[in-house]
Amino acid sequence: MNSTQPKVSPKPNGNGTACNKSDHEASAANPLLDYFEKNDKRLIHKWMHYFDIYHRHFAAYRNQQPRILEFGVSHGGSLQMWKEYFGPGAKIHGVDLNPQCQDLEEDDIRIFIGDQEDRGFLRELAETIGPVDILIDDGGHTMNQQIATFEELYPLVAMPGVYLAEDLHTSYWKGFGGGVRKKASFIEYSKRLIDQLNAWHVYRRPTGFSLGDRIEVDALTRSAYSMSYYDSVFVIEKAEIAEPAHRTTGNKSFD
Numbered sequence: 184m185n186s187t188q189p190k191v192s193p194k195p196n197g198n199g200t201a202c203n204k205s206d207h208e209a210s211a212a213n214p215l216l217d218y219f220e221k222n223d224k225r226l227i228h229k230w231m232h233y234f235d236i237y238h239r240h241f242a243a244y245r246n247q248q249p250r251i252l253e254f255g256v257s258h259g260g261s262l263q264m265w266k267e268y269f270g271p272g273a274k275i276h277g278v279d280l281n282p283q284c285q286d287l288e289e290d291d292i293r294i295f296i297g298d299q300e301d302r303g304f305l306r307e308l309a310e311t312i313g314p315v316d317i318l319i320d321d322g323g324h325t326m327n328q329q330i331a332t333f334e335e336l337y338p339l340v341a342m343p344g345v346y347l348a349e350d351l352h353t354s355y356w357k358g359f360g361g362g363v364r365k366k367a368s369f370i371e372y373s374k375r376l377i378d379q380l381n382a383w384h385v386y387r388r389p390t391g392f393s394l395g396d397r398i399e400v401d402a403l404t405r406s407a408y409s410m411s412y413y414d415s416v417f418v419i420e421k422a423e424i425a426e427p428a429h430r431t432t433g434n435k436s437f438d
């Protein structure tokens with residue numbers, strides 16, 4: 184495994200393709216979509232609007248030998264797509280419950296068999312593979328799976344790095360443990376992370392700005408550079424975050 188962290192900006196680079204372009208234009212501008220459309224290797228199953236989101240958040244890591252971890256191998260096609268997209272030296276790791284997936288390993292693609300809801304398995308996995316630059320959760324999509332994976336493996340994602348969870352529409356589906364505004368859904372869980380990102384500003388001034396509820400600055404506050412929501416997709420871009428500071432420059436317009 185490459186232990187060198189790629190030198191990339193944590194900021195979105197604006198290379199994402201516009202969703203309203205024609206299929207041809209979009210495919211030409213987005214190498215992932217292009218790969219998908221021409222794919223005659225292993226089967227890939229993705230929602231079409233995800234390609235724009237992937238490229239927007241992942242492009243800066245191409246050809247930087249990134250370490251990738253994807254939950255949900257299925258037929259192995261997305262792992263092959265990541266290998267091609269991220270270029271020579273990229274290390275691709277896949278995880279799936281289905282033992283048949285083990286046979287889909289190839290050069291630079293390692294596969295681990297286990298249950299992403301099993302925190303013991305996730306900890307062992309983290310020990311084995313070490314830090315990753317990008318984690319994609321496209322596994323079983325139940326609430327418990329998504330939350331266990333996030334809680335155990337968000338810290339494994341390097342800074343800068345990207346944590347992306349997809350198919351979050353299951354947060355609204357009972358069969359996956361979801362339900363509209365249900366506290367235990369991953370969507371509701373992720374909304375509380377927004378408060379955590381802003382924890383610097385909660386209950387810090389005695390002069391009455393805060394409502395009195397306390398949220399402590401924690402590892403997430405210090406590492407979540409941005410959170411992005413798209414249809415069914417949640418992305419955290421990680422970077423080292425210092426305590427925010429504000430200043431003024433220029434001259435007053437009024438007394």
Ligand SMILES: C[S@@+](CC[C@H](N)C(=O)[O-])C[C@H]1O[C@@H](n2cnc3c(N)ncnc32)[C@H](O)[C@@H]1O
Nearest residue numbers: 227228255256257261279280298299321322323
């Ligand atoms: C949506 S498919 C993955 C699709 C693949 N990433 C692609 O783009 O083609 C979901 C996969 O998650 C796996 N899965 C389901 N529950 C799981 C669990 N608890 N832990 C790990 N993998 C699981 C399934 O076996 C299935 O292969």
